[in-house]
Amino acid sequence: MFRKALIAATVLLAAPTLADTPESLMRGYAEQARTTSASYAGPSPAAGRRLFHQQPRDWSCATCHTDQPTATGRHAITGKAISPLSPVANPERFRDAAKVEKWFKRNCSDTLGRLCTPAEKADLISFLLGVKEGA
Amino acid sequence: MRTRSGIRRIDWIVWSLAAAFLVHAAVAAVPPTQAAEPTAYAEECGACHTAYPARLLRPADWAVVLASLDRHFGVDASLDATTRAAMARQLGVDPAVASAATTKAAPRITQQGWFREEHDEISAQQFRSPAVGSAANCSACHAGADRGQFDEQSVRIPR
Numbered sequence: 001m002f003r004k005a006l007i008a009a010t011v012l013l014a015a016p017t018l019a020d021t022p023e024s025l026m027r028g029y030a031e032q033a034r035t036t037s038a039s040y041a042g043p044s045p046a047a048g049r050r051l052f053h054q055q056p057r058d059w060s061c062a063t064c065h066t067d068q069p070t071a072t073g074r075h076a077i078t079g080k081a082i083s084p085l086s087p088v089a090n091p092e093r094f095r096d097a098a099k100v101e102k103w104f105k106r107n108c109s110d111t112l113g114r115l116c117t118p119a120e121k122a123d124l125i126s127f128l129l130g131v132k133e134g135a
Numbered sequence: 136m137r138t139r140s141g142i143r144r145i146d147w148i149v150w151s152l153a154a155a156f157l158v159h160a161a162v163a164a165v166p167p168t169q170a171a172e173p174t175a176y177a178e179e180c181g182a183c184h185t186a187y188p189a190r191l192l193r194p195a196d197w198a199v200v201l202a203s204l205d206r207h208f209g210v211d212a213s214l215d216a217t218t219r220a221a222m223a224r225q226l227g228v229d230p231a232v233a234s235a236a237t238t239k240a241a242p243r244i245t246q247q248g249w250f251r252e253e254h255d256e257i258s259a260q261q262f263r264s265p266a267v268g269s270a271a272n273c274s275a276c277h278a279g280a281d282r283g284q285f286d287e288q289s290v291r292i293p294r
Contacts, residue, residue, distance in 0.1 A: 077208070077209065077210070077269065078183055078184040078185075078269065078271050079267075079269065079275075080185075080272070098215075102213075102214070102215070105211070105213065106211040106213060109211040110210050
């Protein structure tokens with residue numbers, strides 16, 4: 001019993017660096033959205049899809065990540081390969097809150113010319129979680 | 136009244152807590168600068184382009200690059216202060232200089248005198264060809280670019 005307690009305590013205390021998942025990050029953004037709007041209806045994959053293809057300026061998400069988020073993308077300027085964005089095809093995606101925030105900040109300013117709202121971030125993750133591989 | 140097994144249980148609790156604390160300390164409490172140091176440059180810069188070796192620009196030029204990451208050749212490549220300081224150290228730049236605001240345009244490696252000289256036999260069309268894309272795509276011709284290897288013998292220009 002105490003051996004189990006030791007293992008449990010070790011895992012729980014070591015867990016913070018491994019705790020993020022696409023689902024937990026999506027829920028976190030949805031909770032943030034709910035605090036600013038009582039009528040917030042939760043993450044919408046359809047809204048996420050629209051956001052992914054929205055192109056008010058030079059680029060949309062799809063410009064580098066392609067129309068198919070399960071496919072390997074290509075940087076629009078440098079040509080460097082970008083591993084698939086959807087967690088369906090790439091389990092390394094959306095596993096680190098700080099990294100996710102860094103890229104939302106950069107890529108929302110490059111595509112939309114502004115920061116994304118928590119609701120938009122939740123929508124986008126729900127869209128990326130719902131896409132079918134190769135479809 | 137403490138029994139033998141009671142003492143063992145207390146020992147177990149103490150040792151469990153001590154072991155858990157040590158694991159937690161090792162995993163979570165490493166200062167971010169130390170944890171970030173070895174991979175910050177390769178990971179942050181290499182996400183979008185070749186992690187250009189530090190020797191390709193002077194430290195003063197790297198300082199301007201680091202101080203203007205929010206408008207980095209037309210894209211937002213902004214970084215948190217801790218990661219930027221770690222990268223400054225890797226590039227031989229004083230972190231204080233790298234975080235000072237600047238209005239200077241970031242210097243391009245491809246505009247340096249030595250770069251133009253080394254590539255004077257490569258035409259603009261060759262740089263723009265679909266297989267290369269731009270002069271920033273080192274590894275299109277230099278297979279070892281990601282490892283900092285640019286020797287002339289191993290150059291293969293894609294047709």
